[in-house]
Amino acid sequence: MSTTPVPITEAGDIPVTVEAGDVQAIVLRPRPKPYRGEYVILRIGDAGQGREMLRRLLPHIATADEWWLPSLPGWLGIAFTFEGLKALGVPQASLDSFPIEFRQGMAARAEVLHDWGANAPENWEHPFGTTEVHVALAIYARNDQDLGRVLELARQAHAELPQISVVYRMQFGELPEGRNPFGFKDGLHNPPVEGSGPARAGSEAPIKAGEFILGYPDENGETAQAPIPEQLRLNGTFVALRKFHMDVAAFRRYLRAQASSPGEEELIAAKMVGRWRSGAPLTLAPDRDDPQLGSDPSRNNAFSYADDMKGLKCPFSAHIRRVNPRDALRDEVVAVNLHHFLRRGTNYGPPLPEGVLEDDGAERGGVFLLIGHGTEQDPLIGNNDGNGDFTIPQRPVRRRLHGLPRFVTVRGGEYCFIPGLRALRWLANLGSSTA
């Protein structure tokens, strides 16, 4: 492997109190940079064969304490839907102890999630939202060659197991400069998790591990007692997977129509997100972009909204302010902490060449892995049908953009459980005398 491994400790790291060797890497660690990868969805037609596949995969699953090792060709992460746990033969008492949202599945919660119209589950890609989705593998690698090596391991894990079928595959990869298809730097912010080890210490207080991982106290000092048994619960977590198609041409046309100059287009785009495309936050660079600030990880998250209570720098409805109000609620810091989740998303599809305003028909967008809670409407990801508004507070008169079109369409989604390593062994041994 040619890439230099990321050091496990550096000045200011958070001490490790979470059992990192038992937590899957995908939960706690950022994706490699640059990254290539693939999601593979499997269906288990026979519990015994499902467990055999799991036994074969187990040695290759990346944990949060060795994610940086140069000997790893890439990371393999594994997660199960409720249907998947059933298909593996998890006992009924355990199944019943899972949260209702997880047992119902994401498609059944379409009303609550505002997944209607073009975003409705009946318009999702097959097999999302059906009972065919059992196991999701996420493979991240630094290049195609390494990706091929891990895919081969995954293929061998179900070789000669005819009841295991691959029902979906999709490749993903980093776009130039680490941008998302709309042209914004992404993956800039994730909350620091208390006791989780390597992370650059910023100005933010770490969030209690129990907000993200089962088996640890949360922000209220409580430790989750479900699902049962404990072997299955410890060091596990839940993830909401959402695949979004992004209509980049529509986004560009909208900006063009609202603005009288390229500079104004950029400002409106920044107001919608809360950051300039370079990643520079509006609260720190309200009037013009500051690409150096955008690419400086020690500064590009060093802000709150406490001195912008009128939203004059960053509108309240800007994407990053809505999904993470930081300390803007002042006396409700604890409540804000409870809204955090970890984002482990990836982008897919080719970039739309600069300046193109007509859709080229290519599939492009992002797959979001959200570990934690939170689904709110905003100008980027809201289910806009052409009637939405977006307000930019400014002096002397605020500006209201009308007729917000749909830039983003849901292509599919699932709730999954990401077990810890011991839990995976417990699942793999179900039905045998050691279970």
Ligand code: HEM
């Ligand atoms: C296609 C859909 C989406 C697009 C285009 C998008 C875009 C972005 C961009 C450009 C940023 C700023 C850079 C960064 O910190 O990574 C960001 C941040 C963020 N997004 Fe999204 N996002 C999308 C969906 C979502 C969803 C579904 C959620 C969860 C509900 C979410 C939650 C967040 C959070 C928590 C941040 C960090 C906020 C902060 O800086 O404090 N995003 N997103």
